[in-house]
Amino acid sequence: MKHTIANHICTVSLQGDIVSTTVQTLKKLFLELLNQLSDVETVVLDLKEVDIVDSQGLNFLIGLYIECEKKKLNLKISHCNSNNHKLLAIFKLDKLFGVEPLDNLNK
Amino acid sequence: MEDDLLKVFVQESKEHLDCLEPILLALEDKQDKESISAAFRAVHSIKGASGFFGLEKISHLSHQMENVMSLVRENKLRINKELTDALLLCTDKLKVMIDDVNNHNNVQIHNEINALRAVLEKDGDQAAPTIQEVQLASAVSGKSTLPENLKQFNVPPEQLNELLEQGKTFYVAKIIATKDNVSVHYFQELESLGDIADTTVDWSSIKGLGNFSTQQVVLNVLFSTLMQPDLVYLTFDVPADQIDEIDGKHIVNFIEFQRNKAAGLESNEKEKTGLAENSPSKENFVSNTSSRTSSSTGNTQAQEGVDEEEKLPILAGNAKKADSTIRVSVALLDDLMNLAGEMVLGRNQLMRLAGDLSDQIPGFASVLQQINLITSEMQEKVMLTRLQPINLLFNKFTRVVRDLSYKLNKDIRLKFSGKEVELDRSILEALSDPLMHIIRNCVDHGIENAKERELRGKLSYGVISLSAKHAGGQVHIEISDDGRGLDLQLIKDKALQKGFITKEKSEKMSDSEIANLIFYSGLSTTEKVSDISGRGVGMDVVRNNIERLNGTVAIESIYGEGTRFSLRLPLTLAIIPAMIIGIGDRKFAVPQINLEEIVQLDAQHPIEDIRGTSVLRLRGSLLPLVDLEMLLKMSERDTVLSNLSNKEFDSTLRHESEDSEEEEHGFVLVLKVENKRFGLLVDELFDNEEIVVKPLCSYLKNTLCYAGATLMGDGKVAMILDTDGIAKLADLCFSDFEQHGQKARSSESWQQENNEKQSLVLFRTGTDELLALSLSLVSRIEHIKKEAIQSIGNDEYLEYGDSSLRLIRLDRYMPLKPAPKDLKEYFVLVPQLVKKPMGILASHIEDVIEASVRLDEETIRGKGVLGSAILNNHLTIFLDLYNLFEHVDPQSYKTGNDDLWPDTLLQKRLLVAEDAAFFRTIAYNYLKPFFQRVDVVPDGAFAWEKLNLNNYDLVLTDLEMPNMNGFQLLESIRGSERLNKIPVVALTAFSNPSDVQKGFRAGFDAYETKFNKDKILKTLKGLLLKTG
Secondary structure, three states, rough: EEEEEEEEEEEEEOOOEOOOEEEHHHHHHHHHHHHOOOOOOEEEEEEEEEEOOOOHHHHHHHHHHHHHHOOOOOOOOOOOOOHHHHHHHHHHHHOOOOOEEEHHHOO | OOOHHHHHHHHHHHHHHHHHHHHHHHHHHHHHHHHHHHHHHHHHHHHHHHOOOHHHHHHHHHHHHHHHHHHHHHHOOOOHHHEEEEHHHHHHHHHHHHHHHHHHHHOOOHHHHHHHHHHHHHHHHOOOHHHHHHHHHHHHHOOOOOHHHHHOOOOOOOHHHHHHHOOOOOEEEEEEEOOOOOHHHHOOOOOOHHEEEEEEEOOOOOOOOOOOOOHHHHHHEEEOOOOOOHHHHHHHHHOOHHEEEEEEHHHHHHHHHHHHHOOHHHHHHHHHHHHOOOOOOOOOHHHHHHHHOOOHHHHHHHHHHHHHHHHHHHHHHHHHHHOOOOOOOOHHHHHHHHHHHHHHHHHHHHHHHOOOOHHOOOHHHHHHHHHHHHHHHHHHHHHHEEEEEEEHHHHHHHHHHHHHHHHHHOOOEEEEOOOEEEEHHHHHHHHHHHHHHHHHHHHHHHHOOOOHHHHOOOOOEEEEEEEEEEEOOEEEEEEEEOOOOOHHHHHHHHHHHHHOHHHHHHOOHHHHHHHHHHHHOOOOOOOOHHHHHHHHOHHHHHHHHHHHHOOOEEEEEEOOOOOOEEEEEEEOEEEEEEEEEEEEOOOEEHHHHHHEEEEEEOOOOOOOEEEEEEEEEEOOOOOEEHHHHOOOOOHHHHHHHHHOOOOOOHHHHHHHHHHHHOOOOOOEEEEEEEEEEEEEEEEEEEEEEEOOOOOOOHHHOOOOEEEEEEEEOOOOOEEEHHHHHHHHHOOOHHHHHHHHHHHHHHHHHHHHHOEEEEEEEEHHHHHHHEEEHHHHHEEEEEEHHHEEEEEOOEEEEEEEEEEEEEEHHHHHOOOOOOOOOOEEEEEEEEEOOOOOOOEEEOEEEEEEEEEOOOEEOOOOOOOOEEEEEEOOOOEEEEEEHHHHHHOOOHHHHHHOOOOHHOOOHHHHHEEEEEOOOHHHHHHHHHHHHOOEEEEEEOHHHHHHHHHHEEEEEEEEEEOOOOOOOHHHHHHHHHHHOOOOOOEEEEEEEOOOHHHHHHHHHHHHEEEEEOOOOHHHHHHHHHHHHHHH
């Protein structure tokens, strides 16, 4: 997991899937990261390298959203592949936090 | 794949329609909510599935039916004859379309739609509404509110309308996110089968980046589809209680609601329906979704009230049903049955071949035994898979009787009993036509119209009763009507006219034989040929069909009172128990169903010759004998064959010569044909075996003697004998023997003088006393487990048929020893000819015997005791059933109602002629309290003597008596100037309808069964009051 901060935006690039086997590590890393952030208004999750989000992955994304809310941070998702985008849309997460599909960003 | 699915659809739709028809017919008489919902569901399922397959006309017609049923369900339309007619018409058309589903579009459905419309117009004086009109009407006029779980969704009204127009059904599913369903693939599959109209999500359990495994995201989906509910549950793969089917009217409401909301009328609507705001804005997302979804499915049911309450058990039921039953094709079951048959054959062969080896190989015998048992058990279980309740067949007739009775303007009620009795599927199918024919005849010819019935003093409506029961490994089916009965003289005349019988033969024919003439092809007594019956074709087909099933059909009829058809059928056709017999060196199989008893020929049972026919004298009756060897000309053929091949048939010739030397050796199998019996002479008896019935090849089909063939354990083929065919081929004339039999009986009685024999059942209630009851008073003996006895207060009862039978323990009413407390099984003697039978509990059934009884009325006396006698060196107590029942339940059994018994009758004098001392005692005991004097005499000659010496007001006489029988006594009385006005009542132990007719024709004033005490008293009262 890599992150960059520019213009009050912290962009976190995730490698690998957001699934039951990875959520515990991600949780730990994100809790640490959110504690470190200052002068940041928006957190962008770059899912370019993420193929699959499973049920625990969904829980993780919602949990992350709540943690960001607590810290008055916006959460956005970018480079989301079509499958994940569809899934997030079905679970109405696209309305909860902005989700940019992979195609849009490639344009 | 689609073809397979379509087959499933056709099968299921047929089942739905089969259920629908009886429900609609029942609703016409009695409207209950459960049946209305069941009818609605059946139509709804057909509509849903047909829409899925794009079967437009089926979908359209079922949809219209569903709309109408929906109005019925909401109490806006009442079911009457017209509506039932229209719905049945639609059901018939659906059947036609589903039967030929690929060409269903060629079928016209205007008439059916118009019929429904006509009913609606008549009912509401307006044009039949369209789908939307009906739904809108119900939505607007009904008190329905929007289900809670629907309020959470946001769907454009146009989209909802479109889905509704496509005939789709809406569901709300609650999906708990798991690794199995949080995948694009899962939702793609859902979308391939329907439309995800909208979703909402509840993630209120997630408070942050906590423990993910305990957190839960719940997704609520509004889904629309053409699939049947069962398939929807399967697709969602969630428990049935997490899916709610949404009624169309709610969707119509929902459309209105969405429309109003879009037009900015939310506030008004809110007041009207109490809906909450439902905007998924970021700010209120969490609170809204959580409050909404927490009340998802549960609240819906509360709001929906009864409607939804009905659905829940159905959903649960479906889920349960899916677990416990599966659908298997009939072809597979047929294959299984065939394989089971082959296995039985293999087992039989193995048992025969390996029998000798069992001593040589240790443990081999027990393995063989196990294979033997398992094969039998497996064959039995396979047979069970093919059994279906006879209800499936009976249900068809409700409609037939209803339609025909309307058509013929008759009021006919159909009664069923034993609907749960099961029969092999193939027999059930084959029975459909014969039963249908009999019932159509009952309706058309049997039952009179109301006017005629009233003139005859009958109820204005006729009753056709259909009953089925298991007895002796067979199924007995009875169809009876209380109509006009058969006019035997007319049948005889018609048969003579058509040349079916000769005049000479007609004079010899018994009533039962005359009644059976209706089974002749081309004989119809009706003057008018209708489209229902009357062409004289059919009854012969009925008999042929039933005989083809190895069954028998008998007919009894009393002119003016009714007709009864009794069918006896095997439980299954494929594997039957049979007795293997040997004639010459050939083996044959005789189905056990036809076999009554076996008599060994010896000096006591010699073969006699009457009019050139061999007969056997068996317990006073003459039994005509058939020599199969001669009938099949086996010896001749064998001789011819042996001449062709001298060595090969040596054994046959040897056998013949042995036979001729020892004439009186061999056996007689007493076989049943309808209600007649004949004997079949056989040389050897082998064993009882379960045999597999193989059909005959076409060139043997017309042979009367054989019903099929089977493969024996030694690999040889044995023919299965057809008893009816043999009787026909041998041209047996039973009435000849009946007459001779009577003479034979009479002459025996003359010789024996009053040493008459009684059929008795001997039993014990405990371990000591031996009790006896006349067999004529016992209708059945049931073997029951202790658990089957139910106690209410001090009384005990047994569930018996449709009602309960009170049981009595004799030791409570007589000084007898009680049954052991640890007794686990009992016998129940179920009496007959009493007005309210009570079952007598017995610990053992000792025997059923025929014995000469010299009743001792002095030694053992008491309530319920007739007397005692020594039978087979045992002191036996004879029960007086009437007295016993009066003692046990005085309220119900008090005879004759003493208060109403006219005083004048107490002055009357009766003469009873009865040869059996046993019956004499019973009759004397129960008649004595009602008359001044009751004299009993042992025969007609004594009676005649008494009549000439004394004055009597009435004579009761047995028919068969030595010296002078009942008919002769009657003739003498009627011939006497002094006595010819005295009423004479015939008494018999068995009330055979043909005997009753014979009795009336002879001039008896009444004809009564010996033991039917109440009926006899009633008849005597009537006759004596009439004569003054």
